[in-house]
Amino acid sequence: MAKDYDCFYCSVFMVENDALRDIPFAVQQKQIIVTCNYEARRRGLRKLQLITEARQICPDVVIVLGENLEPFRNASKALYQFLEAFTWSGKVERLGFDEVFMDVTDIIDYNQTLLNPYDLSHSFFQLRRDDPTSGFAFDATGIAGHGYPHKSSSDLPSVAGQELHDPLSIRLLLGSHFARHLRLSLEEEKGYTSTVGISTNKLLSKLVGNMNKPKGQTTLLPPYTVEVSNSTGFNNSTGASDSEIRSDTPESNVTTFIDGHDIGKIPGIGFKISQRIRNHVLSRPADFDRGLVYGETKESVSVRDVRLFPGISANTLEMLLGGSGAEHGIGGKVWGLINGIDNTPVKDARKLPNQISIEDSYIRLDSMPQVMKELRKLGTSLVDRMHTDLLEDDDDDKSGSVKKRWMAHPKTIRLSTRPRPPMNSDGTRTRTFNRISKSCPLPNFALNLKDRNDSVVERLVQQTLLPMFRRLHPQQAGWNLSLMNICVTNMAETASEDGGGGGRDIGRMFKRQETVLKEWKIEDKDVPPDPWPVLNVPDLGTQRVEGIPVTEPSAGCEVMSGQSNGSEDFLAPSQGSTGSVRWESDENEGDRTERCKQCGMVMPPFAMAAHERFHVLED
Template sequence: MAAATRAPRRRDDRCIENQQPALRALPLGVKQKGILATCNYVARRHGIKKLMPIAEAKKLCPSLVLADGENLSPFRDVSKRLYALLRSYSWNGRVERLGLDEVFLDVTDVVSYNVELLNRNALAESFFCLSRSNPEPGFPYDATSFAGCVWGADDEPDPGAHTLRMRLLVASHLAHHLRMKVEAEGYTTACGISTNKLLAKLVGDKNKPQNQTTLLALTQPALLAFLDPHPLRKIPGIGTKTAALLESSLLNTSLPDLPDPLTSGALRAAPTTSPASLTALLSTPGADKSLPSRIWALLHGADPSPVKPARELPAQISIEDSYGRAGLAGREWVYRALEGIVVSLLGRVGVDLWDGESGRWRGWPRTVRVAVVAGRWKRVSRSCALPGWVLHEIAAAEAAKRLVRETVGPLFERLIPVSVLNVCVTNMVGGEADGSGMGDIGEMFRRRGVVERSIAVTEMSDNGDVEGEWQEEEDGASDTWDDYPAGGDDAVDADGKSGGSRKCLRCDRLIPGFAALAHERYHALELEEDR
C-alpha cells in the first residue's frame, strides 16, 4: 500500500508565500540563473511552466513576481522538517523523499494492523491506532466512507467484505490525517493512495493542489481504464528519449487513429507491442537491460519498485555554480567564487549533520571533492581528505576562506579559467560526538580506518561521458532544483541516495553517479545553444 504525498505548489514557492503572504494572490515564480525553477498556480493560469526561460515567462505574464531561488537552504530546511514529520508516523521506515516536495510512504503494515482492529458492526465509530504498543495515540474516523476524493466506481454490493477496498479506505483516512498535520505547518498538500508508487503518483495529480485521491480500481480492466488515457511521457519511469523511440516505432507501422500525444493505452493495445518487440527495440548498447520488461509492466499498471527506506546520513552534500561562457579568468576570482560556495556548503553540512536536540554531530564527511569545467566542456574532479579542524571551526567566519586557501584551491592552480565550480563533501561516517558537540573527530576517523590524504582525478570528454576508469563514489545531493519521477533515481537526490550508474531522463544513457552533475550540465548547455 503506497501513498504519494506532494506539496504541489512546491514547498519552495510556498515558503516564499509564507514569508510574504501578500504574494499568495499574485503570479509568483522562483528563478535560478535564467530559468524559472518553479511557479505557483496563479502564474500557471497565465500559461507559465516550470523550467521556462524567464524572458519567455515575462512575455506571457508581465506582472510576474520573481523571487530569488539561488539559495535553497530555507527550502531544504522546510523539506527536511516536513519529511521528519511524515517519517515519524512510519512503522517500517519506508519513507522515500524525491526532490524537495514529494514523499512516498509504504503504509502496508499500519493499514493491515488497523483493518484487523475494525468492528464490522460499528464502522462509523472506528479508531485509527498510530502505535502497536500504545493504544492511545490515534484518531477517530468513519470507516464507512473514503476520506477525500475517489477515482473509480464504488459499486461493491458488500463494501465491507472486499479486503482491498477496505484497505484503501483505511489508508485514505491515514493520508488525510497526515495531510492535516502538514497543512498545520502552513503548507498545502495533495496525495494519491494506491497499491504501488506508479499509481499513487498518477492518481495524486487528479485533485491538486489541496486534496487527495484514492484509486479504487479493484479489477484489471478498471485499472487500465485509469491508466490508458495518460500520455506515455507522463508515465513515471519512461524517459523522454525512450518515449520518443516508442512513438516513432508505432508511427512507422501505419496504424490508424493513433492519439497525439501517444497514450499508454494506445501503445499497450498496439498489435506490434509485446515483451519481445520492446526488447528488440530498446536493447541498445549501454541501455538498461531491465528497461523492456519494466516498461511492459508499467503499461499494465504494475510497478514492483519498492519505497526505499531513507538513509540516516546523506551519501554526499554538494553545491555547484556556473559562470557563463567567459568563465572566471583569474585565480583571485576563482578563489572568491570557491569561498562563496564553501560558505553555503558548510551551512548545509551544519543543517544536515548537526543534531540540535542532542547537541552532537550525527555524522561527518571524510572527503572533500572539487570539480571544475575548464575550457568549454572538459570536466575534472579531484578529491582529498577533509581537514579535521573544519568540525570545530565550521561556524567561524574565516573557516571557508581557510579551507579554500589551504585545501580546495591548490587542487586547481593550473585549471584556470573555469566555467563551472562544484564543491562536495562525501565519504560519511557516523558520529558519536559528546554532548558538547565537539567530540573527538580524530578518534572517529581512526576508528573508521580512514586512509592517508589522497587525490583522485576524473576527466570528462566533450560529450559529458567519462574517460578512463570510473571512480567508486556515491551520488548525493546538489544545490539544484530537482523534480524526480517515481520510477527511478535520476540526476541528483536531495536525500543523498547512493548508487552506481543511473539512467539520464533526457537521453536514457547510463551515467555513473559521480558524473551525474556533469552530464546534467552538458544537457543544460545544449538547451542554451538551441535557444
C-alpha cells in the same frame, strides 16, 4: 502514498508572508521562473518560462528571487520529520524537496483488524498500538477525497456488506482516511497544503496524486484485475508483481489510468528514453522545443500508443534501449512501468543523505576565469551543505564552546560538466543531456573544522576541482558548458556511542562515562566521620577496666572528647563497646586474661606458659 507539497517553493515564501497566497506569485532563479503558485498558473504562467515572457503574460505577477536554497532545505527537513513521526516502520522516502513516499502497510493492517462491520460509520483509526485513544474517528462507508475512475460523491465506493471481503478495497479506503488526517494535520500545524496519491506502489500513487491539485487527494480504485493482498497504504514496499497485476486486461483501472499519460510523464522514464520510444513508435525523430529554455516535446506519444504498438514487448524495449552504458534489464523495467508495475520499495527514513550535490546551469560558460569563479561558488555551497547536513553538536565537549562532529565522512568527490554541442550548419544546435564526469577521493582537509570555510574552498578548488576539470577538458578553449555539478558521495557513517553507523565511538563513551556512572559512583569526600560517644573513664590516675590498666593521658597524647580529632594514633572502641576497652582476637581466648603471680604482668592465657619458663630461666 505519494505526498506532494503544493507549490513547495512558493509555499515556503507564503508561509512567511500570508499576503502572497491570493496574488500571482513566482520564484525566479537566474532569468527563469522555476515555479509559480496556482493563481499565477491560472493567469497563464508556467514553469521554466523566461522572466520577460512571464511579465508579458501576467504584468502584475510578484517575482521573488529563489537562488538561496537553504530556506527550502530547512522547510523540507522539518516537514519530512513531521511525517516520519506518523509511521511505525520508518519507511519514509524523500524525493527532492517537495515529495515524500510513505509505506504505511503495517498501520493499515492493524486498523483493518479493528473495523466493526456492523457500525462502519462510527469507526476509529488508531495511530499508536500502545494507546487506543490516540487516533481519529472516521466514516468507513466510503473513501476520503477523490477516486479514480471519477465518481460523484453519491457514487463513492462503499465497503458495506459483502465488499468487506475485498481486502484491497478496505486497505485503500483506510489509506485514504489516513492520508486526509495527515494533510489536515500538516496544514494546521505547519501551514503547508499538500496533494496525496494513494495506491499499491510508488509509480501509481505518484501519478494518481497529480490529478486533483491543489489541496486534494486521489485514490486509485479497484479493480486492479488481481487482488494485491500483500500491499497496503500509499506506497507499498512489497509492491505488486507481474503475477499480481495483469494490467493488459480491459477491466483493469490500472491500465485505463496509466494509458492516458504521455510516455515522458512516467516516473522512471527520462527524456532520453522517452525520445527513443517516441522515435520508434513514430518511425521518425520526434520534434521538440529547440528554444533557449528547453521545453516539452511537441509530439505526444501516450503509454497506450506504446503498449499497443505492433511487436512491442520487454525484449523489443531491451534491444531498443539497451546497449553500452544502459541499465541492466532496462527493457523489462520500462515494460513494467508502462503496465503500472513498480516493485521498488519505499526506503527507510535516513538521517543522513546518500550524497550532496550542487549544480548550476549556464547560457554560456567558455573561459577559465568564468570556470574558476563558478567552481569557487559551487565549492562554497558544497562545503556549507556538508556542514549543515553532516555535522552535529558535540554534546560531550566540556570546553564551554559549541563544537561540532562529523556524523558521516564523504569518501568521494565528483565533478561533472555538460558541454554544449557546436552549432549545426543550419544554425540549430543539437539538444543533449550527456554529462562527462571525473571522480577522486575527497581530500582530508575538506573535513577540517579548524580552518575557515573560504580557506578550505580555495584549497579544494586549486588542488582537486581544477585538476579534474583539466582532465575533463584538456584543451584551453573551444568548449562551452551548459552545466557544472560538484557532488560528494560514498558516505561512511562515523562511529557512534550506541554502536550504530561505523561502529562504537570509544572516545565518546569514555568522555561520558562519568555522567553515565554518576548514579552508582561512591564519592570519597574529605569530611570528618560521625562523632564517637564519649568514654566514661573515671578521672583517676591509674585503674583497671576489666583487667586492663587505663592511664591518664600525658603530654603529647590525645583522647577523644565528644568528637573526633582525626588522630590515627588513637584506637577507637568498637561500635558494640559500652565504655570498656577489649582486645580483639581471632579466637575466643582473647576474651580472658591472666596475671603472672610473680611479676603481676597481665597477658592472654596462651602466653602464660612461655612467660613462666622465662621466670624459671631467670632464676
